[in-house]
Structure formats: structure tokens, C-alpha cells
Amino acid sequence: MLDFFRSALPTDESIWVAILDLVIVFYLVYILLRLVRGTRTVPMAVGLLFFILLYVFSRQFGFVTTYLLLDQFMSVVVLFILIIFQDDIRRALVRLGRFAWFTRAKQTAILEEVVQAAERLTRAKIGGLIIFEREASLVEFVAAAGTRLEANVCRELLCAIFVPSAENVLHDGAVLIRNYQILEAGAFLPLSSNPKIDKALGTRHRAAIGISEQTDAVGVVISEERGTVSIAYRGELTRDISIGELRQNLLLLFSSESTRRKKLLPTGARNAKKRAAKKGRRR
Structure with a gap:
């Protein structure tokens, strides 16, 4: 044989x-x-x-x-x-220097820190913009560099960064997260020039859409006016989502599988409208 x-x-x-x-x-x-x-x-x-x-x-x-x-x-x-x-x-x-299991565990923990920070900011109606760098580098797209921190991602630090104050020069810009660290805070990003964007959207939302149009980054936006959270990916903004929906979308986008064909889950305002319509029919 x-x-x-x-x-x-x-x-x-x-x-x-x-x-x-x-x-x-x-x-x-x-x-x-x-x-x-x-x-x-x-x-x-x-x-x-x-x-x-x-x-x-x-x-x-x-x-x-x-x-x-x-x-x-x-x-x-x-x-x-x-x-x-x-x-x-x-x-x-x-x-190459990371173990897959360690990467996933740390990634999940960091995503949860961001989710918890977003929940605190929405309750306090404090605006914020958090950008996750993925495969594409964000350096060439930053319109004005912020303050380099290279700090661990934690909800307390994220909330402190966005507290509006005359002495806090970081709260108006974006927090950039790279390799499980806060790379810098107070960074200014190019705004989206898409004419189809809702005119009511503010600078943070336009910046999140703009960076997601040019790179594969994921943006989390907290609105100070409405106390709501939105998520931007691939040039699309899913608005007014719940904290649970934010967690679900982040876990989906940062799962180990390829995200090339992934889309945000149909959550947020669209589901809220559907729920409101169902309640109206019941009445």
C-alpha cells in the first residue's frame, strides 16, 4: 500500500x-x-x-x-x-504578537467600557465622539491633532474627557481609540459633505459620518441636546439607539469574522417608530 x-x-x-x-x-x-x-x-x-x-x-x-x-x-x-x-x-x-483569545477578551472588555461611558454621558446629556480605528490608519484624516494620551480605555476617563468646561480643551474633539488604548483626545475630524445628510445633525455626527466614509472606522456619537447615542459605520449613521443596541452593534462589528459585508442592525429610531405605531394600533 x-x-x-x-x-x-x-x-x-x-x-x-x-x-x-x-x-x-x-x-x-x-x-x-x-x-x-x-x-x-x-x-x-x-x-x-x-x-x-x-x-x-x-x-x-x-x-x-x-x-x-x-x-x-x-x-x-x-x-x-x-x-x-x-x-x-x-x-x-x-x-502578530497577540493571542487570539486574549485579543477577543480584551476587545470585549474595552467595548463594554465605551458602552458604559456612553450610558453615563447620555444620562447627563453630555456630548461626546469616540472613534475606533480599525484596519485603516486615522492619522492622515485628522484635520487637527488632539492631545496624545496613550491611556487605558475606561469609562471614568472617557466621561471626564467630555465634561464641558473652559479649562477642558479636549471635550469638543474626538477620542481616538487604537490598539485597545486611547490614542488621543480633542482631535478634529473632517466633516462629511454628503448633501443627503439631515441638516439637523451637529458637528459630532457629521464628523463621525465623514471618517466612516473615508475609512473602516466605527464612530460612537452622544448627543448633548437629546441625550441619545448613535453609531456610524461605512458612511451610515444609525441614530437614537438604546444602550443595549449600541452594545449589540459594537459586538457585531468587532467580532472575529470579516466586517466587509456587515451592516448595522436595524435598530434605534426605526424600531422606536415601529413600536410607537404598534401601540397606536392597540389603542
């Missing part, structure tokens, strides 16, 4: 080396695409991948002129990648 399998499988080691080589290349391409997903570097990554594939094909099929030209380009491609994708490479290296 063993002799049968030995005869069926190829014995040339070069074949297995070639297969392993291809697997490694495709895996690296997959990692690269995951790193740049939802960022402005996607077109650059696609263009770079095109040149690499063209280089391989020109070498394989003997396109001498094309190969010599691209060979000069490939000599600096490593430096090009390090410069263009430095933020993405940094985040990838940070993630």
Missing part, C-alpha cells in the same frame, strides 16, 4: 518547492490586501501587484525589454513598500 502512494505522488522535490513557493506568494498577497482594505492605499497596492505580476510573466515568457525595465523597478520596490505601507506594516506586526 505504501509503495502505491509513493508511486502516485511526484518524487521530484522541485515540484513541491514550486507549489510551496506559490502558496507563500498567494498568502503574502492575501495579507497585503487585508492590510490595505478600506484605506486610500488600495489603488497603490493593486498597481504594485500588477507590476509584480507583469515582472513575473515577462521573465517567464522571455519579454526581454519589459523584463529589463521592470527589473530596475523591482530593485527599489522593497523600499517603496516600506515607505508607503509603514503604518499598515506596523499594525500587522503588533497584531
